[in-house]
Amino acid sequence: MSLFLVNRYLGEEEDGRTSKESRSQVLLAKLQQKAKERQKQSLIEQTEAQDVKKKRKTGQDSVQEPQRHKKRKSDVVALHSSDSDNHDEPVEEKKKKTKGANEKQKKKKDKSGSSAEGVSGALVSGGDGPEDTGGQEEAEKDSPEQNSQKTSAPTGFTVLGGFESKPVQKVHRVLPQWLAEPDVIHRDIKNNLVPISNISGISAQLLKKLQNNGILHFFPVQAEVIPAILESAQQGLLIGRGGYKPRDICVSAPTGSGKTLSFVIPVIQVLMERVVCEVRALAVLPTKELAQQVYKVFTSYAEGTTVKVVMLAGQKSFAAEQASLSEHRGGVRRSLADIVVATPGRLVDHINKNSGLCLEQLRFLIIDEADRMIDSMHQSWLSQVVKVVYRSGSGSETTSIFRRTEPAHITAASLSPPQVPLQKLLFSATLTQNPEKLQQLGLHQPRLFSSVHSQSSTTAAAPTTKQDRFDFPQGLTEYYVPCTLSNKPLLILHFILRMKLSPVLCFTNSRENAHRLYLLLELFGGIQVAEFSSRLSPGERKKTLKGFEQGKIQLLISTDAAARGIDINGVKCVVNYDAPQYIRTYIHRVGRTARAGKAGLAFTFLLSVQEKNFLQMVVEAGSPGIQKQMVKPENLKSLEVRYEQTLRELADVIKEEKNK
Numbered sequence: 001m002s003l004f005l006v007n008r009y010l011g012e013e014e015d016g017r018t019s020k021e022s023r024s025q026v027l028l029a030k031l032q033q034k035a036k037e038r039q040k041q042s043l044i045e046q047t048e049a050q051d052v053k054k055k056r057k058t059g060q061d062s063v064q065e066p067q068r069h070k071k072r073k074s075d076v077v078a079l080h081s082s083d084s085d086n087h088d089e090p091v092e093e094k095k096k097k098t099k100g101a102n103e104k105q106k107k108k109k110d111k112s113g114s115s116a117e118g119v120s121g122a123l124v125s126g127g128d129g130p131e132d133t134g135g136q137e138e139a140e141k142d143s144p145e146q147n148s149q150k151t152s153a154p155t156g157f158t159v160l161g162g163f164e165s166k167p168v169q170k171v172h173r174v175l176p177q178w179l180a181e182p183d184v185i186h187r188d189i190k191n192n193l194v195p196i197s198n199i200s201g202i203s204a205q206l207l208k209k210l211q212n213n214g215i216l217h218f219f220p221v222q223a224e225v226i227p228a229i230l231e232s233a234q235q236g237l238l239i240g241r242g243g244y245k246p247r248d249i250c251v252s253a254p255t256g257s258g259k260t261l262s263f264v265i266p267v268i269q270v271l272m273e274r275v276v277c278e279v280r281a282l283a284v285l286p287t288k289e290l291a292q293q294v295y296k297v298f299t300s301y302a303e304g305t306t307v308k309v310v311m312l313a314g315q316k317s318f319a320a321e322q323a324s325l326s327e328h329r330g331g332v333r334r335s336l337a338d339i340v341v342a343t344p345g346r347l348v349d350h351i352n353k354n355s356g357l358c359l360e361q362l363r364f365l366i367i368d369e370a371d372r373m374i375d376s377m378h379q380s381w382l383s384q385v386v387k388v389v390y391r392s393g394s395g396s397e398t399t400s401i402f403r404r405t406e407p408a409h410i411t412a413a414s415l416s417p418p419q420v421p422l423q424k425l426l427f428s429a430t431l432t433q434n435p436e437k438l439q440q441l442g443l444h445q446p447r448l449f450s451s452v453h454s455q456s457s458t459t460a461a462a463p464t465t466k467q468d469r470f471d472f473p474q475g476l477t478e479y480y481v482p483c484t485l486s487n488k489p490l491l492i493l494h495f496i497l498r499m500k501l502s503p504v505l506c507f508t509n510s511r512e513n514a515h516r517l518y519l520l521l522e523l524f525g526g527i528q529v530a531e532f533s534s535r536l537s538p539g540e541r542k543k544t545l546k547g548f549e550q551g552k553i554q555l556l557i558s559t560d561a562a563a564r565g566i567d568i569n570g571v572k573c574v575v576n577y578d579a580p581q582y583i584r585t586y587i588h589r590v591g592r593t594a595r596a597g598k599a600g601l602a603f604t605f606l607l608s609v610q611e612k613n614f615l616q617m618v619v620e621a622g623s624p625g626i627q628k629q630m631v632k633p634e635n636l637k638s639l640e641v642r643y644e645q646t647l648r649e650l651a652d653v654i655k656e657e658k659n660k
């Protein structure tokens with residue numbers, strides 16, 4: 001019925017000489033007029049109907065009543081069509097209200113007619129004319145809620161052109177191929193040992209050294225990565241395989257799997273063949289202790305060769321470090337280092353203040369604990385290194401045949417002058433799979449070696465999972481121990497005194513917690529205990545670690561200062577006294593045990609509120625399973641009296657410390 005009406009008006013419209021705009025206004029006015037008439041009519045009908053009902057109730061129904069009722073039904077249809085117009089009215093009213101506030105909207109409305117026009121435009125079936133499109137656009141600009149109201153409201157018109165809100169397509173993140181399809185490293189160390197003589201390219205001198213250090217087999221990560229690095233420098237330091245710039249290498253392998261030797265051996269092997277001493281390898285590590293540890297491994301394998309290793313980690317004075325880097329003879333600078341092991345802060349100090357540090361011949365940039373180093377990128381140490389590495393690309397030396405320019409797109413011209421390529425080597429047990437984070441490192445055609453390769457999470461076609469998955473050492477057994485805040489110290493005492501677990505490396509979430517627990521256990525007595533945190537000087541920390549390694553300390557209470565990379569021989573058990581907040585922290589903490597294919601235990605004390613989230617986090621990260629270990633209250637009973645007494649003594653000691 002209504003469609004018919006509209007079409008009739010359309011006909012009139014076509015005959016008329018008015019502009020399209022005024023025609024539509026006339027059309028709207030007529031429609032509104034018609035609607036009002038119908039509304040009035042229906043109101044009259046409704047009152048009549050109510051009267052009839054009343055009469056029925058009083059038993060005064062006439063015989064003609066059913067016919068009237070029929071008539072009313074057909075009117076209801078007409079009523080709907082007028083309803084539909086009314087439905088647009090509030091929208092118009094709303095627009096009128098906001099008229100003053102939004103001039104732009106008003107202009108648009110004027111152009112395309114009122115909102116009622118817009119709807120009627122859509123009704124006039126499927127749009128032949130600009131008005132139709134304008135009406136649709138107007139309707140599409142409305143909020144989805146308004147649209148749904150419009151479509152769901154009872155109407156006699158057939159609405160053509162969908163206004164339903166379409167579901168927004170989810171964007172699936174996909175890993176780049178190099179991340180999705182890594183070179184796989186075996187997880188199982190013991191069953192995948194490779195005799196050191198099987199790896200070609202290692203000199204007899206280095207093989208001898210390895211044997212002297214008790215290394216007869218390479219671990220899986222070493223068997224994969226050493227040949228890859230050696231191959232990239234097979235044709236000398238100047239060019240990579242086939243004359244191309246060598247690919248950067250990323251290694252993600254579990255804690256204690258032997259990543260250090262997998263870069264130390266090939267780097268020393270390559271640099272043994274150099275003629276002039278220049279800094280050609282730079283290893284950057286996040287802490288002094290780690291730099292010291294890696295420096296030790298480098299020096300032990302460089303001993304007896306011409307390769308010189310220098311450490312810049314603030315263990316010595318700046319002047320002493322400066323002197324160890326280079327010397328001036330007859331006005332000529334001579335490098336005294338082939339390999340520099342540094343912490344980022346100290347390295348940047350030398351770049352800015354020490355002209356004796358020349359990185360223009362740098363061939364290998366080793367970034368150990370790479371995920372942590374990416375996080376510390378705000379220190380901009382990498383950009384500073386890259387700047388000095390390509391320093392020779394500017395100024396007078398640009399004309400030199402060996403000029404070095406920052407890598408850009410590979411073209412025939414860019415490849416023609418030979419230049420020392422800078423190859424980045426990244427290592428971590430928890431290397432991020434986040435391409436955006438890795439992008440900060442400016443990697444060149446990277447190649448990934450990883451022990452984590454699950455079909456579901458890493459194929460290029462499959463979306464990446466919410467949380468990164470990591471590999472855990474095979475010899476590690478994980479437990480969680482339900483506890484309360486008050487029985488935590490009793491539990492650690494029980495572990496050492498009753499269960500005879502030792503040496504134990506125990507982690508807290510703050511240095512205050514570490515110190516308090518240390519004082520408490522020291523006062524309790526019967527345990528050789530020490531603390532390790534930033535409260536101690538670097539010298540004290542070094543001494544403490546040595547004492548722990550030598551078995552002089554049964555229990556070492558530490559902050560996360562000792563969580564990453566530290567290789568302490570013989571740690572049988574790790575205790576997370578405070579549950580770690582992040583999965584990476586957990587993996588590095590528990591990774592201080594079960595190293596080099598050995599067995600180890602990890603216990604995490606969990607308050608009941610922590611249990612659910614913590615266990616979910618560990619399982620999602622790829623843990624093979626964490627078991628519950630209950631300690632019965634009666635097992636702690638015998639320790640309680642002495643413990644209460646110690647708590648009182650502790651209060652006094654803390655008071656004394658505060659007054660100092």
Ligand SMILES: Nc1ncnc2c1ncn2[C@@H]1O[C@H](COP(=O)(O)OP(=O)(O)OP(=O)(O)O)[C@@H](O)[C@H]1O
Pocket residue numbers: 214215216217218219222253254255256257258259260261428429564565566567591595596
């Ligand atoms: N081929 C090998 N044979 C025997 N022992 C080895 C071998 N390679 C490494 N190790 C020993 O394994 C231990 C762990 O090695 P390393 O510190 O390099 O592990 P990592 O993978 O760097 O661990 P993290 O991720 O915790 O830093 C060291 O004590 C090291 O001496």
